[in-house]
Amino acid sequence: MKKRILLILSLVLILSMFLAACQPETQEAVQEAVEEVAEEVEEAVEEVEEEVAEEVEEEVAEETEEAAAAGPDLDPAEVAASLPREETVYIAGLQWSAVVGWNPYSSANNNAMGIAAGSNARVPIFETPYMYNMINGEQIPLLADGPWTWNDDMTEITFTLKDAAMWSDGTPVTAEDVAYTWATHVKYETTAGVGYGDYIDNVEAMDDKTVVVKAKLDEDGNAINPLLLKAYVSSEYVVQKAWTEILEARAGNDATALKEDPALDFVSSGPYTKFYDDDQKVVYIRDDNYWGQDASMWGALPVPKYLAHTIYADNNAGFLALKAGEVDVSQQFNANVQDLWLVDNLPISTWMEEAPYGLTASLPTAYFNLESFGLDNIAVRKAIAYAVDYDTIIANAMTNQSPTFDQVPRSVMNPTAGEQALYDQEAVADLQWVGNDIEGANAILDEAGIVDTDGDGWRELDGQKLSYNAVCPNGWSDWQAAMEIVAAAGEKIGIEITTLYPEWGVYQTVFVNGDQQEYDIFMVWSDGAGPTQPWGRVRQLMYGQFAETQGNWNGNWGGYINPRIDEIVNEIPSVTDQDRLVELYTEATEIYLTDIPSFTLMYRPDQFYTVNETIWTNYPSAEDGRNIPPMNLLDGFSIAGLYELELVNP
């Protein structure tokens, strides 16, 4: 008897494992499977001798009790363990390890789902006065009421705050909060304070609701960089003054202590707040008293009650979860993403249905280390850049998730229409190259007298063999594959290039040093879209002041110096005349394509955006005309997407 029961039970177990492994496509299928198993368990249980049956029943009863008790008033840990799927949006690809803190003054919170200031500031918890929309470059009021205005000589930006804007503790957001946030950034030398300190003189409260951002002026009385004032209002969070004072008191006014404070007691103004986090997942809960439900802002609360991010071991784990419908919005590079709907027939989409699938805005770029032997020679740089097969990088490394250089010819601009209009394409057409030009590259080298003198198959310059490494962080798969293709190009033109993939932890300590000799050709991202672009990108690619600096996170990592570029970079921010602007950008592009201090390998989205419509639908997409950018439903104006979601099965 017992043996038979054991047999039945193990059969049931195998069956349930089998069913679970089949990845049922719909909720019903799961339900069916569960019901089937449950039925069989019941049958089996009936056969079991009485005492055994009692035991089983007891256990089942216990479990049901536990499940039933999981109400909203319970411990967050228990709720987080089994979030109601129909009230939760799961995001993937942002958070790879446990959260460190919630401190808006710190840049080391490792709280990527919620806290990330910058061009497309992430606004579910803390909010900025304006939200940037990368699709059209607009700054849409969030805490602010209506558009901001310049004064007559472009040295001050004025905006007012919405009357409805409230902190999570019920007090209103005031101009004094905005001013005090800036004062704190400066006083404690935070990233924002240092970054904007040279350009913003002060942020002042004129009255309860009116804020003025004042620029630092040069000798002529003009703002040094009006662009950065414009950027400030959509890039940096507003933090409550009262809470900041508590934080300061706790830190004893010490800068390091203030920035290292995990700030678990933070007061914020955004629609979501901390709910639960450990090394497995991070969960935010909606603040149902959020001020934004006022008609002057969204007029409603965001749809999902919880935002959750499971911490996956690696890209593949996150990818599997997306396929299984456990992830709703994925910010991962998923190779061959189109197979998910073309082959697997899953309800998964990207921003666009056809290649390049996303809204590409940044330019992953390979820098030449100008200190490496031979790379200070323009012929060598040019030959390598000409020889690389970019079409293969885009088709194979990026699996076509980038436009080709035929479609968007190379320049310092990203592929968005706004930036492309900022330079004269005709004027630089002769300088642009499409790649895989082995003959051209060989000719350049031969002409420069860089030939293989000792017959070993590799070219020499002044008797020394040209041999380089091509470096990018380990595990960044599309970049790694791109570096392999760069290396393959080297072989074809007689320049030895080997790939090297150090861990990110090592990589980030080396490439930021201006005098490093370890990496010859190395990849770094570029600025994507933002209120200061493409000026910021020109500066990042070539600005002389960044060259040779230590701990350099600003740009020009190869150490390129050209006084004319510095002049252009200094001039552009105060230019308002469109023609002059195009002239300057065209000149910068010309210099960039002539001197080739670095070369772009592909275009890439600011954030990858793949959505699964198993639970939620009505996600923003390119075709819908809503102009909500594909930025995880979290960054800048992308958060509008959270107000538009609908359940697939309401």
Place this chain on the structure above:
Amino acid sequence: MKHTIREIFHSPKFLVGFSIFMFILLVVIFYPLFVTAEPLEIIGKGTFFEPGIYVNVYDGVNSKQYTLNLDDAAEKRIASKLGDQERLDMQEWLLSFGIPEEEIDIYDTEKLIELWENNYDRSIRFPGMTSARQKYFGRLNTSLAGLLSTEGIVLAAENQETGELESTGIIEQTNYLNVGQVANVRVLPLGTDNFGRDMLTELVSATGTSLKIGFIAGSIATMIGLTLGLLAGYIGGWVDDIIMFFTNLFTVIPSIVLLILISYSIGQEQRGAVTVAVVIGFTSWVWTTRAVRAQVISLRHRDHVNLSKLSGHSVGHIIVHDILPYIASYVVMAFILQISSGILAEAGLSILGLGPKTTDVPTLGLMMNWAMIYSAHIMGKWWAYFPVIVVIALVSFSMNLMNTGLDQVFNPALRE
């Protein structure tokens, strides 16, 4: 000696293992003579092309055309685009659109397509329909275009002078070509990998490299193990103590940990295939040492050894002439196992990203590593990883089989 070898080849297990191994070895040696392509050459623009025969379309169009009148050709053509599932999906859309069910006959292709073409509107999204589904119908609609056409396709070429298209011919639906007559046909029996490389060519080359790594690692490990084991076992005393001290030290630390640490500290730039092989060799000699020492200790006081000692032979002479022959069979077996574990160790290291640098040579582990990075196992691109697993399994299976076969011959206790 002759007798032993004959006996070995009479062992069925050894024979099977040996045949598999020789087959792999011969393929590795002879394949490059027939297929001269560079194993690391990127030929495909795109990732993971399926296994199959790739016929150049341009050459195909220009090669000799034959007319075959096959009855089921049109049917097959339609079925490839419009299967049962697609018909049901069309029905679903039409029903949602408001077409009465009795008007839809999903098995009357002509009527169904007509009904579809008259009603379908890409921009419609019914309540409850996901946008993924809406896009699916859009793609279905595109694939149906011209499905029922009986016309051929007109070929046209651009006139160099006027820039206008001029018709150069027609491809009828009944036209066929003979694959053998097309100038450019490339057979990719295992498709391509994520870089667009020919998987089979790469796999053969990788197997060769991996065997080399295994051989180098195995030789080093066996040499070290044998030397230390002989010295420790025969000389004994403090020499034994010192050697055993280090051996025990290495036994306690798992060799994979040592491997990882050493590989990591070498840095990728210096990690060629040979370096990795040497590192593997230097970390896996431990159990050979222990086993050889144990054997030697049991041999040390045999009569013939004592006799040799009395005859005044040197230690080296005794070890080489009186001890080594007795443990030779054992050493050969250990060597085979070391090769096999060397190959596995390389695969393990490469999967962790600590194998040889990738630009130089393909290895089995690196192929697995890249297939994983590009999610081949999740996307169902079996040809990118499964053949590699099979080769690794076959190599180590054949070696273990040979080892078991040898064991049966040499070990009297196991003799049948």
